Amino acid sequence: MLVLLPPSETKSIGGRGVPLELDALSFPDLNPVRAKLVDAVVELAADPDTARSVLGLSQRQADEVARNAALRTSPTTPALSRYTGVLYDALDYAGLTRAGKSKAVARLAVASALFGVVRGGDPIPAYRLSGGSVLPAVGPLGALWRPVLEPALAGVDDFVVDLRSGPYSGLARIPGAVVVKVVTEDDSGRRQAVSHFNKAHKGFLARALVESRAEPDSVAKLIRVAGGVGMRLERTGADAVDLVVSQP
Template sequence: MLVLLPPSETKAAGGEGAPLDLEHLSTPELTPVRRTLLETLSALADDIPASLDALGLSERQVEEVHRNAELWDAPTAPALQRYTGVLYDALDVGSLPGEERARADERLAVASALFGLVRGTDAIPAYRLSASSSLPGLGTLRGMWRPVLEPVLGAVDGPVVDLRSGAYAALAKIPGAIAVRVLSEDAHGTRKVVSHHNKAHKGRLARALAQVPDEPRDIEDVLTVAKEAGLRVEREGDHGLCVVVEA
């Protein structure tokens, strides 16, 4: 099973690992695209106005450009510790005991605009690049990632639980993946899409899927794990799950 998480715009600073070594990252077939993006992004950082424009940042966020300038030299940290924010607060991998943390590192992966896909233990630096960014001379990230990332994700043995947001889902389609959405329901039974806070519920689901000793084999197993974790979840067709929360 693979639980595919969205990344976060915010990243934890620093790290205790050696500088980035692409040869030590998982999924080596992604290395050529990773290298192209890293070289382009770090070179672009020499031109701060161009970087801010390409990344959709304001002048107050110039520190993000400085991070990109140091991609090859900055300290690294395991991916599940690098990403921060609402989903990762709910996932809270730091509190998982040894066996559960090992399962999290094995079962969870993060969709990344820069690295394509990173496993929990992959050591990466802090960076800024979003799925919607367009780097000069390279075209869209979707055009770069789809040809190499879709075969990787399509070859996963077992179910893929897709928790990605729309922009990251566009980087690679995964036929047959278990898509998860979050809806709020008011006292009258009216349901609406949850935006920002859907991340917390996805984080809780990812945590539950990391904790369970027996690896889920299909959508029914995932549904059972979610319910046992206290989530209100409904099945939607052959490949969908809906988490329902109170408005």
């Protein structure tokens, strides 16, 4: 099983790993595009005003541009320790047991505008780049990633649970992946997509899948594992499920 998470805009700072080595990342077929994007992001950071405009940052976020400028030289840390925010708080990688962390590294991967996709243990630096960004040197990221990222993910010999958000789903289609949508349900049975708490519920589901002794390889088994921890998953299509949550 491979659970594909969305990234986060926020990242932890620092790390104890050596600077970025693309050959240390999973999915090596992505390295030519990764190298091109690293070059483009570092080049963009040399002009802070333009970089802030392109990346949608404010003056107070100048540190984000500085981190992009240092992409090749800053320390790295495993991806599951690098990404922060609501989903990753709910996942709580740091709070997992040693066995849980080992399963997380094996079962979780993160979509990335800069790296395409990385597995949970891949060492990456702090950076700022969103899936919808258009870099002056390369243009829209989707057009750059799709030709290489789609074959890489299609070649994954695992049952794939897709928790990505819209901008990152647009970087690559994954045939056969089970897409999870977080919804609420009112008394009449009408369902509505969850926005604000979407990430937290996806984080809780990812943690449940990491902690499970089972290795789901079908939608039915995925639903069973979620149900075992009190989460309600319902199939809505051949490769689609709703995660039905209570109104906050």
